[in-house]
Amino acid sequence: MVRLRKKERREETMELKETAISSETVYDGKIIKVQKDRVRLPNGKEALREVVRHQGGVCVCAVDGDLNLFFVRQYRYPFQEAMLELPAGKLDVEGEDAYDGALRELREETGIIAADMMPLGEIYSSVGFCDESIHMYLAVNIEQGKQCLDEDEFINVEKIPLGRAVEMCLKGELKDAKTVACVLKAYIILEQLQREAGRTEAEAHE
Known part of the structure; x- marks a missing residue:
């Protein structure tokens, strides 16, 4: 019986980074600030990010x-x-x-x-949308x-x-x-x- 070799596939590591293109503060309160940022994704496309800023x-x-x-x-x-x-x-x-x-x-x-x-x-309370660090x-x-x-x-x-x-x-x-x-x-x-x-x-x- 001839065994077929699995085709070797090279996994490329993508640089996991998003770069801000623009930023708008939509709310500036006593405890938090809310920003709406447009970012460039690793694949070159653009997306919106809603971010809650907190001083920790x-x-x-x-x-x-x-x-x-x-x-x-x-x-x-x-x-x-x-x-x-x-x-x-x-x-x-x-x-x-x-x-x-x-x-x-x-x-x-x-x-x-x-x-x-x-x-x-130190922990990050909610990494998907908030930069609070505790x-x-x-x-x-x-x-x-x-x-x-x-x-x-x-x-x-x-x-x-x-x-x-x-x-x-x-x-x-x-x-x-x-x-x-x-x-x-x-x-x-x-x-x-x-x-x-x-x-x-x-x-x-x-």
Whole structure:
């Protein structure tokens, strides 16, 4: 039997880049700016892109010594629902340091003061149409202070055990994307820290 060779096909890698031809600002608000851009595609054709511009934000997972996480519940008008989320917010001014913004948002929304914060990375909230970037942090060695809410903010603070928070993420009970990402990242980091602490303690007793 003669075996036929499959015809070798060379896959060409296309440069995945779109170049702006023109840009029009159609809305310039307090929180977002909306642009309508005409772009040139990799194949040379043109297309329209509607882009929401946002100066970025922060999200903080604060954990106490008993591995409880601190959440905020607030009404989210777009979904007509009171949502449970981690403390978060936008950077107040362009160029504000994300670390400083995270400390500020945590204290304003919950009253919590964190002695230490560990960066958990950055996520893009919705890459198809928005350039918002959210910096996530794990806050430890915390102290409870007093909330300092804006006059148009109405927030309840809730404390939830870490294990229960992870379960809520996996079951879809927590629906806010940044909260889910931050809780699961924090869980992994805290598990690693506990294992390392256990190894260190075991080595000390050898």
